[in-house]
Amino acid sequence: MTGAASGIGRAVVHRYLREDAQVVAVVRDDGDAAALRAEGCEVVVGDVGEYATAAGAVARARDAFGGLDAYVANAGIWDFHKRIEKQTPDQLTAAFDEIFRVNLLGVLFGARAAIGALRETRGCVIATGSNASFRAGGGGALYTSSKFALRGLVMQLATEFAPDVRVNGVAPGATATGLAGASALGQAARRLNADASRMDAMRDHIPMARIAQPEDHTGLYVLLASRTDSAYVTGAMFLSDGGLTLAT
Template identity: 35%
Template sequence: MQLLDNHVVLVTGGGSGLGLGVARHCLAEGARVAIFEVSESKVRQLQEAFGPDVLVMQGDVTRAADLQACRAAIVERFGRLDALIGAQGIFDGNLPLRETPLERVDSLFDEIFHVNVKGYILSAHIFADLLEASQGAIVLTTSTAAYAADGGGMVYTATKGAVRSLVGQLAFELAPHVRVNAVAPAGIAGSQLRGPRALGLEEQKQSDIPKDAFLSMFKSLSLLQELPTPEDHGPLYAFLASRHNKIMTGQTVVADQGLLNRAVLKAPH
């Protein structure tokens, strides 16, 4: 028996990177999967790759109307929803406070908070009744940046701290019918997190960082030396999304490869 047999799972931001890896793992675990993705070109690629097996919809997580259309399509196709997995996000290029032009702060804040936080709030609001009916689950994505400095710039870090807190509040509000948890990844191989339009970085992705340089930095900080792929995170999301999880809500699983368990005075053996 597979972990997600007889589950209908929606992955927002599932067009590439972490979201796509998680969606693929959910499929492998037996789920019927819907993917919500803002990029029209990625939607076309997904439709060609998955064919009729996956419901792929184009839309923006910051627009309630787009999410409501997604909800209607899921109800028409599947009749229910068992799990909402939120995987969308925008990075901020690790830009420090003093290097952020003052005149760009408003637009940078609005852009990143809208996608990284508002998108999760709208999704939870619009799909809550379906998830309550199925005794389902919400699994959001935060980051190790919510726990330690220098995992992003000021705005990205603030959004990930907000998501961590949002998980606790949603778990409280939606109990006992909906389990709400999150995963906090650290480094991810081939991460497709793009930069913000507010800084002119919308065409840049974390995967553009030279692989050797990124891997060297990761190994210098992490206890486990293998840089995980998006698919490697799939089992965590799948368990939290599944009915087999009867023990966790309001929690964030920190998937940091030992990054936060750093030595203070000496290097690990």
């Protein structure tokens, strides 16, 4: 489970533990490790943009738990709707590398590292997409294209890994988390939930008339991890967006 230290990932970890799953939590910062260990997780510290992080997580699942049933690729960064006209060409290059490295290459690395172990268990990959995997306006050009590409990746890997391993995604709508931006855009310290006016503006577009809490999405991660309850589901990305995509 990547991006396990905060937000949606942290909520999914808690839900998986309540479902009696054994969890390898992948976190970027060492400071996040102790709390997750105290909750019963194995912890791997690393950058999802490095293949070694995914390989280390898979190896830890095998060593500690005897195998891997689901690889959840959830880590991601945003771009705070930054328009490309407001980025210099150098910034655009650096921000492209940074955002696609986390949001797309991180998932590719996870799938590549996990496929051998997942074929042994007939397990699955679950990726966190976004409403921005389906519509314009869920971010800027870089975030939106990274999440559309992720949806394509889910579909393609589903065909490559079938029939042994299912590959699916969950696509949240606006959710109250501290989602950060790209450092190449000067946004590494910015947090989505610190911007009340942005959150209010998002809420006004949502038919369900509220911003999601991370816990709103966790049931889909349980469903998609289940060999029995979603046995025939692969290549799908399930919106969990309060109807946002219908309304825009």
